[in-house]
Amino acid sequence: MADRILPGAARADHLGDPTVIVDDVHVVYRVNGVRPPRPAGTPRLGRLAARRAAPVVREVHAVKGVSFVARQGEAIGLVGTNGSGKSTLLRAIAGLLPPHRGRVYTEGQPSLLGVNAALMNDLTGDRNVTLGCLAMGMTPAEERAAHDPIIEFAGINERDDAAARPMRTYSSGMAARLRFSIAAARTHDVLLIDEALSTGDRRFQRRSRDRIQELREGAGTVFLVSHSASTIAETCERTIWLDAGRVRADGPTEEVLPEYERNA
Amino acid sequence: MIAVPGGARRSAAAPAPAAVPPDEDLAPAALAARYGLAVSGARPSLRRYTAEVWRRRHFVSAHATAKLTATYSGSRLGQLWQVMTPLLNAAVYYLIFGLLFGSSRGVPNYIAYLCTGVFVYNFTQTSVLAGTKAIQGNLALVRALHFPRACLPLSITLSQLQQLLFSMAVLTAIVLARGEPLTPRWLLAVPALALQSVFNAGLAMALARLGAKVTDVSQLMPFILRTWMYFSGVFYDPRHLAGHFPHAVSAALEANPTVVYIALMRYALLDSVHRADLPPHLWTLAIGWALAAGIGGYLVFWRGEEEYGRG
Structure with a gap:
């Protein structure tokens, strides 16, 4: 394995040091309480009588041996069809899913920003901002300074006083905007974004693209999962194409993306 | 390599x-x-972990307050329920055990005696119940942001302590209304509560790890807790029960941590409970349980840090 060359390991002039090294990562999920489909005609009673217990844990091999190196200042797009392992790979990089095999090395603690990652639905937007900032390790003084800019950036207070309403009353776009704003309030060494940009409206997409640009200039690495080819094309100069848990292509966006679009 | x-x-x-x-x-x-x-998601050393938890102390208290606010945000009376809930609890238990079964025989000032037991036991019960769901119930938060996960069971214990302080205010009113005098002994309630809080936090942390791994535990917990309640002398003097069993069993019954914390609180608040009525080595047991559960629970939880929020 030692003589294997990782994609991205070669030093390019305009890029910095490695921030993420993904080394032959396999991720296997366990799903509780899901029975595999019963063959038609098998009587349940007969199986009980035969004392064959139906397995209640299923395994899903979502990522199968992915390797690459990401460097400082890179924005990398992840493309692939539904179920190709994009979100799973992001969660493995974030350290939220243990690789079944292989290793992920990162600089600092990567932050994952996902569409489904609501904070606390029963609480107001204001409270969520406070909790999110404190959870990320800000001091109360830093949180107070960051609070209003976050609400303003998310743009949720533009029409009414939505920040004072519980988050369960938000539209999915509003919630996604607020979550992005909270996570983007801090500079991260590695920021992982899962579909967050395609949920907001056009104006917010432009603003968040600018913010990602700023984050990258703050010497970070950004990973972006999106089904929108235009978002990837505008934000990322490198693209990794995942297909059924394996890397199908890894290279400059202008080469990989058209190929993906032709095949998908 | x-x-x-x-x-x-x-x-x-x-x-x-x-x-x-x-x-x-x-x-x-x-x-x-x-x-x-560094390897992503690796568990930090115990020292670094503790420093991280300490750095998030404001998050712990903000989360505790937020949780409490959210609990009652759906009801019209809102935060008034923080006081109403313990009051109604006390009323129900008094109705059943004080009036219907007449268990008050032999215990002076039964209402105050009963309420102390109910509230103190309830503190442990709710901490344990909520602690079991600390990770499972906050998966969205766990998957969205990185912070030492011990913050969650700790904040849950803190919000239960906040709730208990409301109950204690109600209890104080009941106790004083029932003619118990206000004595310097009341000050003992502070260390007793502090020790019980440490005990509860430890138990919440240990069960949070178990509950994150085996989600069925939270279904089972209410039954275990109800059984534990009947062994805790909430409704009666536990010494009466202990008398029916051989020495080893009664010693074990008296060493039950909830029996210990309830006895301490009764001794602190009720003038009618005398030193001689208390089981021996009460403070030693209270400190011992707090240390064992607190340190043990923290270590157990820390060792599982890499597992939370996965799968």
């Missing part, structure tokens, strides 16, 4: 033997080591 480059390449890239190999010739682990990258 250093890469072995091909011969032709070596002569081109590294003319001097001491030259550093370029990045693309390094194995992943060596490359990670060169740039100081």
